[in-house]
Amino acid sequence: MYYVEESHPAIIDKEMHTAVQLEMERRRAFAEKYNISKLDYATVDNPFAGRVICGHCGSPFGRKVWNSTDERLRRVVWRCNKKYEVKGKKxxxxxxxxxKVLYQAFVNTFNAMVENKEYFIEKWKKELKSENVLVRYKAKQFMV
Ligand SMILES: [Zn+2]
Structure with missing residues (x-):
């Protein structure tokens, strides 16, 4: 993506363009750091795709369905993608x-942010003055 100054009316402003470039770089570096070849994007059905990283080995966790002939025993779990990288060997x-535990942890964290919103509003106000365009842009989004 290139930014050509004043060639025609801008669809997005220069600050948003710079923020997008920084976000793309942040995501690329994240994928490289955690050895994720294809960065999964969150969907309504799978909002944590590519977002849960193993504290043991640094690999992403994947969503797996433990099927059972008994529907009551069917479970959805998140497991380190390296756990059984070599078949039969942990x-x-x-x-x-x-x-469900992962969703609850997210809800608890979100609720803690809402309960401490004064703290976060102060934090984001400071970030609105950051030198980093991406930090400023994200703070602005949180404030809305
Ligand atoms: Zn692991």
Whole structure:
């Protein structure tokens, strides 16, 4: 993507363009750091795709369905993608997370932010003055 100054009316402003460039770079660096070849994007059905990273080995967690002939035993879990990288051999010892536990942890964190919103509003106000365009842009989004 290129930014040509004043060639025609801008569709997005220069600050947003710079923020997009920085966000694309942040995501590329994140994918490289955690060895994610294809950065999954959150969907309504799978909002944590590519967002849960193993604390043991640094690989992303994947969403797996444990099927059972008994519907009551069917479970959705998140498991380190390296756990069974080599078939039949455990490559990572980290435990799985139940999908419901992960959702609850997110809700708890979100609620804690709402309960402490004065703290976060002060934090974002400071970030609105940041030298970093992406930090400023994200703070502005949180403030809305
Ligand atoms: Zn792992």
């Amino acid at each position: 490559s990572c010892e980290n435990k799985h997370i139940n999908d």
